Structures are given as C-alpha cells and as structure tokens.
Amino acid sequence: MTDFAWDVAIIGAGVAGCIAAIALAPSCRVLLLDRQKEPPARIGECLPAAARRILEPLGLFGELTRPDSPHRRALGMQSYWGSSRLQINDDLRNPDGFGFHLDRPAFERFLREQAAAVGATFRRPVRFQKAESDGETVHLQLHDEGEGREQKVRAGYVIDAGGRAAPFAKHQTGARIHLDRLTACWATIPNTDVRAMGTIHAAENGWWYSAPLPNGRRVLAYQSDSDLIDSALHREADSFLAKVGREPVLAQWINPQKPELFLHGIVPAGSSRLPQPAGRLWAAVGDAACAFDPLSSQGMFHAMATAMQLCDLLKKSQRFKNGGVSSRAAVQKAYTAQIEQIWQRYCRHRLLFYGLEQRFTASPFWQRRHAARYETEMVCK
Numbered sequence: 001m002t003d004f005a006w007d008v009a010i011i012g013a014g015v016a017g018c019i020a021a022i023a024l025a026p027s028c029r030v031l032l033l034d035r036q037k038e039p040p041a042r043i044g045e046c047l048p049a050a051a052r053r054i055l056e057p058l059g060l061f062g063e064l065t066r067p068d069s070p071h072r073r074a075l076g077m078q079s080y081w082g083s084s085r086l087q088i089n090d091d092l093r094n095p096d097g098f099g100f101h102l103d104r105p106a107f108e109r110f111l112r113e114q115a116a117a118v119g120a121t122f123r124r125p126v127r128f129q130k131a132e133s134d135g136e137t138v139h140l141q142l143h144d145e146g147e148g149r150e151q152k153v154r155a156g157y158v159i160d161a162g163g164r165a166a167p168f169a170k171h172q173t174g175a176r177i178h179l180d181r182l183t184a185c186w187a188t189i190p191n192t193d194v195r196a197m198g199t200i201h202a203a204e205n206g207w208w209y210s211a212p213l214p215n216g217r218r219v220l221a222y223q224s225d226s227d228l229i230d231s232a233l234h235r236e237a238d239s240f241l242a243k244v245g246r247e248p249v250l251a252q253w254i255n256p257q258k259p260e261l262f263l264h265g266i267v268p269a270g271s272s273r274l275p276q277p278a279g280r281l282w283a284a285v286g287d288a289a290c291a292f293d294p295l296s297s298q299g300m301f302h303a304m305a306t307a308m309q310l311c312d313l314l315k316k317s318q319r320f321k322n323g324g325v326s327s328r329a330a331v332q333k334a335y336t337a338q339i340e341q342i343w344q345r346y347c348r349h350r351l352l353f354y355g356l357e358q359r360f361t362a363s364p365f366w367q368r369r370h371a372a373r374y375e376t377e378m379v380c381k
Contacts, residue, residue, distance in 0.1 A: 005154040005155065006029050006154065007028035008030050008314075009033065009157075010030065010033065010159045011159070013033070014039070014286070014303070015286065016161040018114070020285060022118055025119040031121050032115055033126045035124070035126065036124065037124050037125045037146070046297050048300075050096050051099075052096050053096065054301075054308055072100065072196060072214045073100060074091070074197065075098065126142050131171065137154050137281075138158050138281050139154055157281055159307075163288060164176075168282065168284075170274070182225060182270035183224065185233050186220065186222075186263075186266075187221075188213065188217045190218070191213065192255070199250075205363045205364065206224030206225075208247065218253060220244060225368070236263075237261050241259055272290070277336055278331070280329060280332055283310050285307045285310055287303065289306055292346055295353060306342070354369035355370060
C-alpha cells in the first residue's frame, strides 16, 4: 500500500468542510485547511429543521438544544411575496421539528472543534496556492500565513469546500456557470421583535430578508442584481436606512432616534455551479459545487447534505481501505449524478417561486426572472 501523507485533504473549514472532516476522520487520515484563523461573520444563519437528519447521526445536534446554547429556535418564515398580504409558513407541523437561528461563528467554531476531536488535523490560517497530480495522488502547495512560509502536502483525495470561490476545483474544470448576478447587501440592527420568525419581502427591484439573531440583533439583507444596486447602499448607513424606510414592513424595526445599524458589506448570492463537480481524485461540496439563491434558505443544509453524500460514497467505495483505487470512477459518476439531480430540481423551484411575484413586472430585476422562467418552460415542454 502506498503510504500517502493524507488520505483526504479538505480545503475550507466552513460547514461543508467540517461536516466532511467529522464524517471521514474516524476512518482515514484527514487534513483540514482554512484561510481564516477564526470563522468570519457571514450572512446565513437560518438552519432548516431537516439538518437534524445529518447532525443527529454525527452526534452534533445536542449542541443546538443544550440549555446554555447560543442558538435559538426558529418558528418558521413569514413572507410578503406575490401579494401585500402576510403569509406564514410555520414549523409546527414539520416532522423534523423546529429550525434554528444560529450564532453562525459560534456554530462553525463548534464544528471545527468536533473535527479535531474525532481525529482530523486542522491547519489555519493556510492558503491553497496550486496543485499537481501524478495520477494517483494530489500534491498541494500551501502558504502558511501564520508562519509566512510555503508548505507542500500529498493527499490521495481532495475535497473542495471553499465556497463559491472553489479554490481547488476551479482549476480542474471550466469557468463557473452563472444563472444570474444576484448580490446581497447586508447589515445588522438591534432586534426589537420578540417573534422568532424570519421575513421575506419582495420589493420593486429585488427583495429583502430579515431574521432575528441570537445575540440580540437582527440581520437585514437586500438582494438584487449587482448592476442594479447603488454602490452607496453597502457603504453608507444613511443610504441603507433610507431604503429600509421605504418599506413599512421593515421600517418598524428601525429606531429613528437610535438606529445602531452596522453595515457588513456586499456578497455574491447568485445561482451558480461548476461544470463538473468531481474528478477521479477530487470533488467539490456545498457552494463550491453549486450555490443557491438565498431565497431557498437551503445554503447550510445543502453544504451538510452534499458533504455527507460524498463521504457516504467514499466510505462505501472502500477507497480508503486496503489501498483500493478501482472505484474512483464510480464515486465520480455517482456523485456527479447526485449533484446534477439537486441542481435541476433547484432550478425548477427557483423559477417557480420567482414566477409567483407578478406585482413588479416593469422592473429589470423581475423581468429577468420572468423571462428566464418562460424560456425554461418552453424548453421543457
């Protein structure tokens, strides 16, 4: 048996990367890498109830429900979509129970700790630079940003969990495919609403999302296409507040005497995918493989689910036992088929939900979504 330095190298220690490490580390040698020494603040705190199906078998679900947990239960989602009337989709009848509003950095720190506890070797801050393959192993060149020096490691398999940037996978396949250029501009404010529900609110040239955070604040995010967002919106608090103020549903959460709004900036939020999610010696999981519109509220669940799907395939293939390599192509084929199925289902749901909003048909944002829906329907007929 060839003695690889690592059976698996995972690039990215966010939700997808840590779940993959936790699933694999008990049975093989795992190296977990991340550019960030600590998890950064990021939008994306709503964990759907279905995540319990993944967290519970891994022994992670109890972190969300312990008495001193920093996370809080979510009761569902309320929306103003397709109509000015309030619609409520609660979790009371959800067989998986309640979802959660996470303290996202705390949750990711917990996952990092668990990955190390089950045997993964964790290095950070380390930046992936490039890779070469000899056909049987992958040679990774890294830059240790803490020590300021270059490192080289070998791995039998690489998992790219590096988010939309897909730092490893983008060099293995063609240019990323984008369905749109949706962008999110987000901020946080003090939370004055005791209701534990998130809110979706369609607007003239985009849509708003808001949810309470466990730390006594509330996230407010405006989604529109990158060419339709005024640059002042994510740079000037007054501009953001003015836009919020034009939406009565949102304005109720702003204290005009003491708004205490903190702008976090702008991030890509569009629907995109790699042309190929896996090769013989690698695979991409989570947003690296395919990234969803935040309207789906499935970002973290998708990260967990794709990581577990890949890990299940790898473990069943005997890839890391007795030096077997004959099933690499089978893993690639099966995982690619799974991602394709996920992507096609997501695309149909995305177009369906955007098609439900018909109040702003004169605006560029909604015209683009409705045109895409019509074109897709014609192809599928």
